Amino acid sequence: MSKQTHSFQAEVAQLLHLVTHSLYSNQEIFLRELISNASDACDKLRFEALNDAALYEDAPNLEVRVAFDAAAKTITITDNGIGMSTQEAIDHLGTIAKSGTKDFMSRLSGDQKQTASEQGQLIGQFGVGFYSGFIVADKITVESRRAGMKAEEGVRWTSGGTGDFEVESITRAQRGTSIILHLRSDAEEFLNAWKLKSIIGKYSDHISLPILMEKEEWKDGENDQPGAMVKTGEWETVNKASALWTRPKKDITAEQYQDFYKAISHDFENPLTWSHNRVEGNTEYTQLLYIPAKAPFDLWNRDKKAGVKLYVKRVFIMDDAEALMPTYLRFVKGVIDSSDLPLNVSRELLQESRDVRAIREGSTKRVLSMLEDLAKHDKHEASEGADGVTDVVSDEDKAKEGKYTAFYAEFGAVLKEGLGEDFGNRERLAKLLRFASTTTDAVSVGLADYKARMKEGQEAIYYITADTLAAAKNSPQLEVFKKKGIEVLLMTDRVDEWALNYLHDFDGTPLQSVAKGAVDLGKLQDEAEKKAAEEAAEAFKPVLAKLKEALKDKAEDVRVTTRLVDSPACLVVQDGGMSTQLARMLKQAGQ
Ligand code: ADP
Ligand code: MG
Numbered sequence: 001m002s003k004q005t006h007s008f009q010a011e012v013a014q015l016l017h018l019v020t021h022s023l024y025s026n027q028e029i030f031l032r033e034l035i036s037n038a039s040d041a042c043d044k045l046r047f048e049a050l051n052d053a054a055l056y057e058d059a060p061n062l063e064v065r066v067a068f069d070a071a072a073k074t075i076t077i078t079d080n081g082i083g084m085s086t087q088e089a090i091d092h093l094g095t096i097a098k099s100g101t102k103d104f105m106s107r108l109s110g111d112q113k114q115t116a117s118e119q120g121q122l123i124g125q126f127g128v129g130f131y132s133g134f135i136v137a138d139k140i141t142v143e144s145r146r147a148g149m150k151a152e153e154g155v156r157w158t159s160g161g162t163g164d165f166e167v168e169s170i171t172r173a174q175r176g177t178s179i180i181l182h183l184r185s186d187a188e189e190f191l192n193a194w195k196l197k198s199i200i201g202k203y204s205d206h207i208s209l210p211i212l213m214e215k216e217e218w219k220d221g222e223n224d225q226p227g228a229m230v231k232t233g234e235w236e237t238v239n240k241a242s243a244l245w246t247r248p249k250k251d252i253t254a255e256q257y258q259d260f261y262k263a264i265s266h267d268f269e270n271p272l273t274w275s276h277n278r279v280e281g282n283t284e285y286t287q288l289l290y291i292p293a294k295a296p297f298d299l300w301n302r303d304k305k306a307g308v309k310l311y312v313k314r315v316f317i318m319d320d321a322e323a324l325m326p327t328y329l330r331f332v333k334g335v336i337d338s339s340d341l342p343l344n345v346s347r348e349l350l351q352e353s354r355d356v357r358a359i360r361e362g363s364t365k366r367v368l369s370m371l372e373d374l375a376k377h378d379k380h381e382a383s384e385g386a387d388g389v390t391d392v393v394s395d396e397d398k399a400k401e402g403k404y405t406a407f408y409a410e411f412g413a414v415l416k417e418g419l420g421e422d423f424g425n426r427e428r429l430a431k432l433l434r435f436a437s438t439t440t441d442a443v444s445v446g447l448a449d450y451k452a453r454m455k456e457g458q459e460a461i462y463y464i465t466a467d468t469l470a471a472a473k474n475s476p477q478l479e480v481f482k483k484k485g486i487e488v489l490l491m492t493d494r495v496d497e498w499a500l501n502y503l504h505d506f507d508g509t510p511l512q513s514v515a516k517g518a519v520d521l522g523k524l525q526d527e528a529e530k531k532a533a534e535e536a537a538e539a540f541k542p543v544l545a546k547l548k549e550a551l552k553d554k555a556e557d558v559r560v561t562t563r564l565v566d567s568p569a570c571l572v573v574q575d576g577g578m579s580t581q582l583a584r585m586l587k588q589a590g591q
Helices: 008-020 029-049 086-093 099-110 115-128 130-134 185-190 193-204 254-265 347-352 354-378 394-398 403-421 422-430 448-455 467-475 476-484 496-500 527-539 541-549 578-590
Strands: 003-007 064-067 074-079 137-145 153-161 164-170 175-182 211-219 230-236 273-279 285-291 307-312 315-318 333-338 435-437 440-445 463-464 490-491 507-515
Touching: 008 541, 029 064, 029 315, 064 193, 064 440, 074 254, 074 315, 074 476, 086 153, 086 164, 086 476, 099 153, 099 354, 115 254, 130 175, 175 185, 193 211, 254 273, 254 333, 254 476, 273 354, 285 354, 285 578, 333 354, 347 354, 354 403, 354 422, 403 422, 403 440, 403 496, 440 448, 448 463, 463 476, 463 496, 490 496, 527 541
Parallel strands: 064 211, 307 333, 463 490, 463 507
Antiparallel strands: 003 164, 064 074, 074 175, 137 153, 137 175, 153 164, 211 230, 273 285, 285 333, 307 315, 435 440, 435 490
């Protein structure tokens, strides 16, 4: 075929213009995009070769090579993937097939007020695929030969990134594609091995294909010439080439999981636990989620970015993808790798995507299961079954002992935010709550434990909120409960009051503050006590009337109570009223 000139689609021309004019701040993404295409091409070959192994020809090891030529001012990215036929090069490199990109274009041109730098940020987030090469190049040459086709059926595609491109036939023995970027003068900084390696490390470490670069070594200059780095002809792999999460669980050691955690979280300690799963079904993704051992210093900042990284088909897309985890699980770290999302997904699109919602729900449930598992194995009381056999604890379960207590001390208060934030999982969250109580100072009593210990006839879960454990324990409002041996939960977290607004009952039993309204002990009060209380109320009527008059502007009501044993009087809040604790909190906050 002789040389032919084709025009780009109108949208492509427009996109090229934007790409070259507004992406200075984020130039380096061109390499991410081109390596990602190379990796896709290898994936495609692998897939087609499932039915036709001959496609591998004599090069079964798939790889990507990144080379640069300082004198010619070119960077070349070569893969031995599926390659392109002439028609494919015309079709795929000259049109915008991706719906995501079309959307993106219409958004960019829809609001002309946007400055070039804002457009640049947008493009950076979306990624523009092949055309991102024009960020650094004023001319791109693509040479390709499709797997299975003859060497003479190769194609050379060339464009200066303005309005048109040329294609011609070439002979190319090697299967796959080379993208040759002729760098613009303002992009020559990329003609540098160290720079290229660091970009590959940043974006493409987890591409599971090896990415190779030619080794360089220092050579002293001769005859007064300065020394220089020279190519050695030897190639080395510069990425880690292991997307840990894509490997089967059984092939990964605990140490490898821990190292990976440290690499992505910048934490020095090992995580408490992790969970690695491949989720199949309508939305397919892999999740590798970690629970850290220690809270970061800025845990309380609800605007803090979540710690889950988003990958699409092993290509890094973004850090802190908040759409993937609810705010109350902001301490979770890890990776989610989706097979369904487009590579050019933006934060805005993430918020709207159905797939993302499914991933978020699935991941939330996964985190809750991890916590449930830790909670289950938190304490092991050696128990002897009815058959006289002591149950055996596996080493794995033993390793989990005490971890939930440790987790809760660090993150329990954040978890409580979930009661108000995640209605769908409220019951599961409620089961994960732990409190101190009148039976133990340790924050270890779950609502289920409490329920199991309730007195016969007890109809509510009683709790008190206070600033400190000592204040809670010594509150006069607890007197009658102490006397009757009824357990009361002691809540001292600042969020407790707020969180409990969202938890009216647990497993059918209402939660009742001992500091609110008339405490109705119901069946816990015997007949004699009830009668005595009624008589007292009658006898004290004149006193009450006087007190009421005296406290007219200060108290809503004055009542005879059965909740006190030793103290003469206490303040209580009306049922449904704001608790004293909450009122104090609001006052502190200046309201
Ligand atoms: P996307 O990767 O999202 O499809 P791109 O703009 O990055 O969009 O690439 C456009 C198309 O060009 C690809 O879908 C593919 O068909 C083709 N292509 C790009 N690079 C290569 C390559 N290295 N090998 C084979 N085909 C490629
Ligand atoms: Mg691409």
